[in-house]
Amino acid sequence: MIENGEYQQFLESVRFVYGYDFTEYAEASVIRRIRNFMETNKIGSLKDLGRMVMKDESAFEHFVQEITVNVTEMFRDPLFYKSLRKNVVNRLATYPFIKVWIAGCSTGEEVYSMAILLREEGLLERTVIYATDINQDALQKAKEGISSISNMKSYTENYLKAGGKNSFSDYYKAKYNSVLWDKSLRQNIVFSVHNLAMDKSFNEFQLILCRNVLIYFNQSLQSKVISLFYESLCSFGFLSLGNKESLLFADKQKCFEEIDKKEKIFMKIK
Numbered sequence: 092m093i094e095n096g097e098y099q100q101f102l103e104s105v106r107f108v109y110g111y112d113f114t115e116y117a118e119a120s121v122i123r124r125i126r127n128f129m130e131t132n133k134i135g136s137l138k139d140l141g142r143m144v145m146k147d148e149s150a151f152e153h154f155v156q157e158i159t160v161n162v163t164e165m166f167r168d169p170l171f172y173k174s175l176r177k178n179v180v181n182r183l184a185t186y187p188f189i190k191v192w193i194a195g196c197s198t199g200e201e202v203y204s205m206a207i208l209l210r211e212e213g214l215l216e217r218t219v220i221y222a223t224d225i226n227q228d229a230l231q232k233a234k235e236g237i238s239s240i241s242n243m244k245s246y247t248e249n250y251l252k253a254g255g256k257n258s259f260s261d262y263y264k265a266k267y268n269s270v271l272w273d274k275s276l277r278q279n280i281v282f283s284v285h286n287l288a289m290d291k292s293f294n295e296f297q298l299i300l301c302r303n304v305l306i307y308f309n310q311s312l313q314s315k316v317i318s319l320f321y322e323s324l325c326s327f328g329f330l331s332l333g334n335k336e337s338l339l340f341a342d343k344q345k346c347f348e349e350i351d352k353k354e355k356i357f358m359k360i361k
C-alpha cells in the first residue's frame with residue numbers, strides 16, 4: 092500500500108537529491124512501476140526504497156530505468172513516416188540547413204529511422220539531429236547504434252510500409268546476434284541528456300518529434316512540454332506526437348495547425 096502523502100514526499104526527495112522531477116508524471120503508471128521495482132528488488136516499503144535510492148546513485152539509475160518506459164522500434168507506426176515523406180519533407184527541403192529534435196528518443200531506433208528517411212530524401216547531409224532522453228542507459232545504447240537481429244524481420248516490414256526506397260539491409264551490418272546501424276547515418280546526430288520536465292529550450296528546430304512520451308505525463312506537464320516545443324520551433328516548424336497523444340491539454344493548442352490528424356503531425360502557425 093502506497094499512501095498519497097508518502098508518495099508525494101518520496102518524489103519530492105528524489106527531486107531534491109537528484110534533480111529529477113517525476114511529480115507531474117501520470118500517477119497510476121508511476122505507482123505501478125514503483126510497485127514492480129519494489130517487488131523485483133524485495134523492498135518492503137516506500138520508506139525503504141527512499142533510503143536505498145537516496146544513498147546509492149546506481150540504485151537510483153535502476154529506478155529511473157523502471158520509471159521510464161523505453162519501448163521503441165524502427166519505423167514504429169510506419170504510416171507516420173509515410174506521412175512525413177508526403178507532407179513535411181518537401182517543406183524541410185526549402186531550408187539550407189535543417190535541425191531536427193527527437194525528444195525522448197529511448198534506445199535510438201526512432202533516430203536511425205529518421206536518419207534513413209532523410210538520407211533517402213537527400214536531406215541528411217544538411218541536417219543535424221539532436222536526440223535526447225532522460226535515461227542515460229537508453230541514450231548510451233542509442234549512441235552505440237546496436238539492435239537485436241531478432242527484430243530485423245518486423246523492422247524490414249515497417250520500413251517497407253513506411254515507404255522505404257532501398258533494401259533495408261543496406262543500413263546495417265549483422266554481427267552475431269546483433270546489428271550495427273551504418274556509421275554514416277550517425278555522422279550528424281548529437282545524443283544528449285535532456286529532461287523535458289525540467290530543462291529549457293536549447294536551439295531552434297524545423298522539426299520536433301516527441302512520440303509516446305507525453306502519455307506518461309499529467310495534463311499540466313503535457314501543456315508545459317508543448318510550450319517548450321513551441322518555443323523551440325521556427326515559424327512554420329513541425330511537431331509530431333505519438334498516436335495516442337494530442338494537443339488537447341496544451342495552452343498553445345491554437346498556435347498549431349493539424350497537418351495529419353491521424354499521424355499527429357502539427358505545424359506552428361503563430
Ligand SMILES: C[S@@+](CC[C@H](N)C(=O)[O-])C[C@H]1O[C@@H](n2cnc3c(N)ncnc32)[C@H](O)[C@@H]1O
Nearest residue numbers: 159160163195197224225226286287288302303
Ligand atoms: C516509450 S519511449 C518512446 C521512444 C520513442 N520516442 C518511440 O516513440 O518509439 C518513452 C521515452 O521517453 C523518455 N522520457 C520519459 N520521461 C522523460 C523526460 N522527462 N524527459 C525526456 N525523456 C523522457 C523515456 O526515458 C523513454 O526513453
